[in-house]
Amino acid sequence: MLDAFLGWLGVVFVFTGVFFLFLGALGIFRLPDVFNRLQAGTKATTLGVVSTSIGVGLIAKGWILFAVALAIFLLMTNPISSHAIARASYRVGVKKYPQTDPDECEKREWKFPEGGEEK
Amino acid sequence: MIIYVATLIVIVVIMLALIAVFSKKLLSAIIASGFVSLGVSGLFFFLQAPDVAITEAAIGAGLSTAIFIIALKKVKKGESKDEE
Amino acid sequence: MERVESSAGSRYLYAVVVYFFLWIVLTYPFSIHEWEAGAAIALLGALLTYKQLSVSGMKNIERLGILLFWYLPVFIWEMLKANLHVAAIVLNPKMPIKPGIVxxxxxxxxxxxxxxxxxxxxxxxxxxxxxxxxxxxxIHWIKVKTKDVEKATQEIAGSFEKILEAMFK
Amino acid sequence: MRNDTPALVKRITALSLITILLIGFFLAFKEMPKGSAVNVNQRVSRLYVMKNVETATKMMENGKFFAKGIKPLRTDVPYTPITFGKSKNLEDGAANVVTSIVVDYRGFDTLGEVTVLFLAATGVAMLLFGKEKKRKNKTEPSLIMYVGTRISFAIIFLFGIYIFVHGHLTPGGGFPGGAVIASGILGLFLGKNGYKPNHLGLKVFESLSGMAFVIIGLTGLFSVHSFLANFLPTGVIGDLYSAGFIGLIYIAIGMKVGAELSAVVNSMIVDVEEEWS
Incomplete structure (x- = not known):
């Protein structure tokens, strides 16, 4: 009884994850520029993969600890990588959406390490 | 069931390989070849060779892509500017 | 940049604890052989990499309570809200966005x-x-509500800053 | 293909290549034996043994193990199925056959492979030899990257160790484990501007683990009269302490490959003043 319930709960988790992953893909397709796309991409894929892996852990009970560890690692690293992509693409000068209204980053002074030069 | 998934992966891998061969930019060629490695490692897994799959994913998709990009950066630094 | 470092012993101990716990998780069906090997690997591996893992050492374990019972519920709730927000924006045919960097x-x-x-x-x-x-x-904000620094801080980081201040005293 | 061939010819060649590849792949997949349904509840090693051995046993009983038209050589040998955690001596106790071939029967080849990798690392270091300069970036990497790579490095490091310590039980082994550790070190390079691992220490570590490999081989030579022969008890399939010396050799290979690839990354990423230009 409990096993069947946990299995169905896992199926629900997996389907939620798949739905959010689909939304992330749709967001990457529809939104206008890199930063907006990253917004959709990061949030949707993080919740999607975390929920899917926990669902798999509930369906196959031998893997639940693995799944939780995977989820924690993803929660730690996914925002960092998206931060790196956003920073690098701003730094390189990727075109941003024209209606981006306040752009505080433009006024920021970049620190250069010794020996580095501005291009 | 698995055969359809695998065929889909094969088609994607072949397209990525074509991109890697024909693209003008070297950086996109390198990234495409990294994705080729990832897809091929999935195929290895389906063909019941998880050992090779893990090796391919770690070395082919992870490390060698990074080393190629670093090498590309080094080579571009040595090029003369007026060629670009 | 201020940096409060704990002693090397405390950091080493923390690394050992984290590695041993992770090892147990990775080799889940528990067996005594795996635990022995895990203890040896934790002791040796922590010797090589304890400088990378943590700055504040064993203090991190005391923070676990706040993390589990205060930070995590707030965080999960916010993450769900974030995904529903993304869904609302993406599925809306007009796409109501007004991005900006604050x-x-x-x-x-x-x-x-x-x-x-x-x-x-x-x-x-x-x-x-x-x-x-x-x-x-x-911060890149997909729907800018205010351009003022103070108000934006309150709006974006308000709920988490309190918790993190309590955590990293 | 030369540069002046017309584009149409190129496209037609590519299309025909794709078609041939697809047909070949489809045929290869159709001939593959179909395994039974996989029970994910078990761990990978258990799953791997059960899947490979039990399907083979069933197929042998049905006489479908061999391709059409080929008869098995002997049918009178009784075939006992092998179970995880009970049976002994399936290929020296290693849970997968691949491992025992790579490390036991063909251990000498693996030693050669490791040597090739060592030569490649030395070649890269020689090619990029020069006066070391400080590595310079266009900007300082952000604090978030710095802290994040440091914390994730520790976890990646432990995962690499897990892969090569369990080389005889799960898919994986020395080479993937070493590569995983090296990619963690690559992350450290990305996170901090002047990060510099101890290059001499890496080299010494790598040589020591290579020596450990050879010493294990020599122990086999002196105790069992054959180079790289197993001299340890083989144990029960599925235990950590099983498979004789395969685990030891995989640990040596893993440490060697990890140190070597880290040295390659280091010599690639550090800027040098070229002497020839």
Missing amino acids: KIKTNLKSPVAKVWLANSITLTPGTLSMDIDGQYLY
């Missing part, structure tokens, strides 16, 4: 706390931390 000021001192804050901001509704410069964080 600047917020944080009072947190320790680097790890700043990273926690930036990660939490990235996973909460409509915001993405783009850059960090001392006490200022640059």
Whole structure:
């Protein structure tokens, strides 16, 4: 009884994850520029993969600890990588959406390490 | 069931390989070849060779892509500017 | 950048504890052989890499209570809200976005706390931390409500900053 | 293909290549034996043994193990199925056959492979030899990257160790484990501007683990009269302490490959003043 319930709960988790992953893909397709796309991409894929892996852990009970560890690692690293992509693409000068209204980053002074030069 | 998934992966891998061969930019060629490695490692897994799959994913998709990009950066630094 | 380092012994002990716990998780069906090997690997591996893992050492374990019972519920709730927000924007045919990059000021001192804050901001509704410069964080906001630094700080980082201040005293 | 061939010819060649590849792949997949349904509840090693051995046993009983038209050589040998955690001596106790071939029967080849990798690392270091300069970036990497890579490095490091310590039980082994550790070190390079691992220490570590490999081989030579022969008890399939010396050799290979690839990454990423230009 409990096993069947946990299995169905896992199926629900997996389907939620798949739905959010689909939304992330749709967001990457529809939104206008890199930063907006990253917004959709990061949030949707993080919740999607975390929920899917926990669902798999509930369906196959031998893997639940693995799944939780995977989820924690993803929660730690996914925002960092998206931060790196956003920073690098701003730094390189990727075109941003024209209606981006306040752009505080433009006024920021970049620190250069010794020996580095501005291009 | 698995055969359809695998065929889909094969088609994607072949397209990525074509991109890697024909693209003008070297950086996109390198990234495409990294994705080729990832897809091929999935195929290895389906063909019941998880050992090779893990090796391919770690070395082919992870490390060698990074080393190629670093090498590309080094080579571009040595090029003369007026060629670009 | 201020940096409060614990003693090397405390950091080493923390690394050993974390490695041993992770090893047990990785080799899940418990067996005594795996535990022996895990203890040896934790002791040796921590010797090589304890400098990388943590700055504040065993203090991190005391923070676990706040993390589990205060931070995590807030965080999960915010993450769900963020995803529903993304869904609402993406599925709306008009796509109501009004993006902008705003600047917020944080009072947190320790680097790890700043990273926690930036990660939490990235996973909460409509915001993405783009850059960090001392006490200022640059945030890409998908629907700008205010351009003022103070109000933006209150709006974006308010709920997490309290918790993180309590955590990283 | 030369540069002046017309584009149409190129496209037609590519299309025909794709078609041939697809047909070949489809045929290869159709001939593959179909395994039974996989029970994910078990761990990978257990799953791996059960899947490979039990399917083979069933197929042998049905006489479908061999391709059409080929008869098995002997049918009178009784075939006992092998179970995880009970049976002994399936290919020296290693849970997968691949491992025992790579490390036991063909251990000498693996030693050669490791040597090739060592030569490649030395070649890269020689090619990029020069006066070391400080590595310079266009900007300082952000604090978030710095802290994040440091914390994730520790976890990646432990995962690499897990892969090569369990080389005889789960898919994986020395080479993937070493590569995983090296990619963690690559992350450290990305996170901090002047990060510099101890290059001499890496080299010494790598040589020591290579020596450990050879010493294990020599122990086999002096105790069992054959180079790289197993001299340890083989144990029960599925235990950590099983498979004789395969685990030891995989640990040596893993440490060697990890140190070597880290040295390659280091010599690639550090800027040098070229002497010839």
